[in-house]
Amino acid sequence: METYRAIPEGCMTVGEAAKRMNITVRTLQYYDKEGVLAPSAESEGGRRLYTDRDIVRLHQILSMKYLGFSLDDIKTRLVSLETPKDVAGALAEQAEAIREKIAALSDVLRAIERLKKETLQMQTVDFKKYADIVVSLQLKNEFYGIIKHFDEKTLDHIRRRFDMNSGAAMLDAVNKMFDKSAELQANGVPPESGQGQELAKIWWDTVTEFTGGDMSLLSNLLEITQDKDGGEEWNEKWSKARPFITEALKAYFANLGYNPFEGAGQ
Numbered sequence: 001m002e003t004y005r006a007i008p009e010g011c012m013t014v015g016e017a018a019k020r021m022n023i024t025v026r027t028l029q030y031y032d033k034e035g036v037l038a039p040s041a042e043s044e045g046g047r048r049l050y051t052d053r054d055i056v057r058l059h060q061i062l063s064m065k066y067l068g069f070s071l072d073d074i075k076t077r078l079v080s081l082e083t084p085k086d087v088a089g090a091l092a093e094q095a096e097a098i099r100e101k102i103a104a105l106s107d108v109l110r111a112i113e114r115l116k117k118e119t120l121q122m123q124t125v126d127f128k129k130y131a132d133i134v135v136s137l138q139l140k141n142e143f144y145g146i147i148k149h150f151d152e153k154t155l156d157h158i159r160r161r162f163d164m165n166s167g168a169a170m171l172d173a174v175n176k177m178f179d180k181s182a183e184l185q186a187n188g189v190p191p192e193s194g195q196g197q198e199l200a201k202i203w204w205d206t207v208t209e210f211t212g213g214d215m216s217l218l219s220n221l222l223e224i225t226q227d228k229d230g231g232e233e234w235n236e237k238w239s240k241a242r243p244f245i246t247e248a249l250k251a252y253f254a255n256l257g258y259n260p261f262e263g264a265g266q
Helices: 014-021 025-033 052-066 071-077 084-122 127-139 152-161 164-186 194-211 215-225 232-256
Strands: 048-051
Touching (some): 014 052, 048 052
């Protein structure tokens, strides 16, 4: 029992930390396993303990989870909390993320208000518009800025081919391809190399899966990739991925002997 009493001041067990933050012990254990947040102290008896600094980091993690970020996104966004400047930087990033979410939800709110007004005037409901609003509310992620730019034909196509799970899986796949493109670019891998061409094939297979073979949708996709109002996260990831994937696709289509983007706005 002496071991359990030998807990330094400012430290707490996993159970105490979970209770303090109103989450489960299992959640803390999962964050530890995934490398998001590990206990940074240890008792004389070898028990792993959380510190007040860990609690601050946990609050940062939970805030970003609430805002819709995945654990992978959170890992890349977490910054050092060693100095007041570090903490201020972390708070600034959280504030920016909150502003982005407020802007996205403000768009949804305006759409709801417009739909309410139209419904009262026309005495009927445009269920397609209402479905778009519901999906926008459910997604609550950094890709909202992209989705809002889809034209009506593309939105109809998305409704027919995707539900929430498959749509989220598609966006996650695109996000991972962004990261892989940027990684290959940073490592100096040529776009025409085996790795580059493998990624180009995955990109094109994903586009084909999304469009269902309807190449008339390509023009809207091209407009979205060139849009500057897709959100900070989208713009940053796409700006890093675009140089590599553009050249990789050129080589890929050259090997196939045709370019499906010709006549689609490129």
